[in-house]
Structure formats: C-alpha cells, structure tokens
Amino acid sequence: MDGLLEIDSLTVSYGPNRALASVSLELGAGESLAVVGESGSGKSTLLRSIARLLPCQARIESGAIEFRGTDLVTAPGRVLRSLRGSQIAYVFQNGRESLDPLFTVGRQLDEVLRAHGKEVPPSWGEALLRRMGIEDPGRVLAAFPRELSGGQCQRVAVALSVACGPSLLLADEPTGGLDEEARDKVGGLLGDLNAREGVALVTVTHDIGFAAQVARRIAVMRDGRIVEEGPTERVMARPSQPYTRELIDAVPRTGRTFRRVGDGA
Numbered sequence: 001m002d003g004l005l006e007i008d009s010l011t012v013s014y015g016p017n018r019a020l021a022s023v024s025l026e027l028g029a030g031e032s033l034a035v036v037g038e039s040g041s042g043k044s045t046l047l048r049s050i051a052r053l054l055p056c057q058a059r060i061e062s063g064a065i066e067f068r069g070t071d072l073v074t075a076p077g078r079v080l081r082s083l084r085g086s087q088i089a090y091v092f093q094n095g096r097e098s099l100d101p102l103f104t105v106g107r108q109l110d111e112v113l114r115a116h117g118k119e120v121p122p123s124w125g126e127a128l129l130r131r132m133g134i135e136d137p138g139r140v141l142a143a144f145p146r147e148l149s150g151g152q153c154q155r156v157a158v159a160l161s162v163a164c165g166p167s168l169l170l171a172d173e174p175t176g177g178l179d180e181e182a183r184d185k186v187g188g189l190l191g192d193l194n195a196r197e198g199v200a201l202v203t204v205t206h207d208i209g210f211a212a213q214v215a216r217r218i219a220v221m222r223d224g225r226i227v228e229e230g231p232t233e234r235v236m237a238r239p240s241q242p243y244t245r246e247l248i249d250a251v252p253r254t255g256r257t258f259r260r261v262g263d264g265a
Helices: 043-051 077-083 105-115 124-131 137-142 150-162 180-195 208-214 232-237 242-249
Strands: 003-014 017-028 032-036 058-067 088-091 168-172 200-205 217-222 225-231
Touching: 003 043, 003 200, 017 043, 017 058, 017 200, 017 225, 032 043, 032 180, 032 208, 043 058, 043 088, 043 168, 043 200, 088 150, 105 124, 105 137, 105 150, 124 137, 124 150, 150 168, 150 180, 168 180, 180 200, 180 208, 200 208, 208 217, 208 232, 208 242, 217 232, 217 242, 225 232, 225 242
Parallel strands: 032 200, 032 217, 088 168, 168 200
Antiparallel strands: 003 017, 003 058, 217 225
C-alpha cells in the first residue's frame, strides 16, 4: 500500500472531556474510507484533527498524524497552509454556508486558484463544474450561492476543494440536510472522484448506508474510539459489533442496495 495518511494513537480533548481516545487509522493513496457513528462519537473531531481545523478549545493530547511523512500535529503553520487546498482538501457539511454569499461562484473559484498560484484557461471553470455533474456550468459560475439549490452548493463546494488537485479529500457529513436526489448526486460525485480520478477520500457520516455507497472501507466510531473496521462488504454483511448492527438496522428500508458508487451500473 502506498501510504498516504497514518494516524497513530491520536487522543483529543475539549477541556476535561475526551473526544478521541487513542485512535489509529491508515489510508493509502487512492483509497476510500468512511468513518461512521452517531452524533458525539468523535468522527468530526477526527476529520478536523487531520486538517488541523480544530476549534481553539480543543487540544491534541498525544499521538501523530502523518501525511506523506509530515507529522501534521507538530508541523508549523506555514507547512499546514501549504498543504491545505493543494494536497489536503476539506468539504464542510453545509455547502451553502461554506461559500461566500457576496461573490459569484466564478469569482470564488478564481480566488482559490490565485491563492495557490495557479493560472488556467477561462473555459477551465466550466469543465470543472461539468466534472461535478453540473449541467449548466456557465450559469452556475455567474450565480451567487443564494441562487443555487442546496445540492448545487454542495457540488460547488466540492469543486472548490478539488480545484488544485489534492491527493486527499476530507468530507464532513457531506449530504447533511440534502434531499434524497441531491444526496445521491453528491455521493456519486465523491465516489467518482475516488474511483475514476484517484483522489483518496475520508468521509464521516452518521448514515452507514451512505458510507457503504462511497467507501471501500468502513470504520465505526463510538465514544471516541474505533470499535470496528474493515472492508465495506464484510462490515455490512457480517458486522462483528452489535453497535454496527444497530447502525445498519437504522437505515430506512427503501429497496436501495449498498452497491458502492463506481462499481458498475
């Protein structure tokens, strides 16, 4: 496995409350991992720790987060700033809130590229949005976030995140608040970025059904610990923990299958 990300015995606290307790995970280049758990399980804290976007009251007590040999826990700010966007991208839960309401999508895309010293042809923005499954990219580039649907805003947020070609995409509850159709489109987008373009993916979600659609591996979190981890097919078919079975049983029975996005029609 071409090691991309290695988390070793990571412990994080918010004041006296421990959010992560000795969490260890590995991710190879081009792999996909979904971290699943209920609210308060620690999954978003884990994702924010990787990106070093923890709130000021959080403290990493111990452990290491190595990205291509660089320990993100001890890396200086200038190193973290150089990695964010160019190598490590982050998609927040609410796409609309993560966009600047005062600027058009096209302007925001230009700002992202300029921040990383990239210059591209004018038609590149439309091509990028088409890759995100947006059928009318010219209109969307000229639009303000308030003029777009929630699903469109989330796909635009993904577009801004991957514009500079990162090797790792971190997605925090990327379908939260979306209807089923928009959820499927965002899930398909993340699956395609991983399966077809080789972008390594770590997504956190409370929905194990969605996790099974977008990731080849699943890690189940409870009370700040990884309680189960393995290939998606094994975890979904033969969970080793009763808690994992509870998460699977909570998925609405709508006739949908757990086929992973990108594994065929």
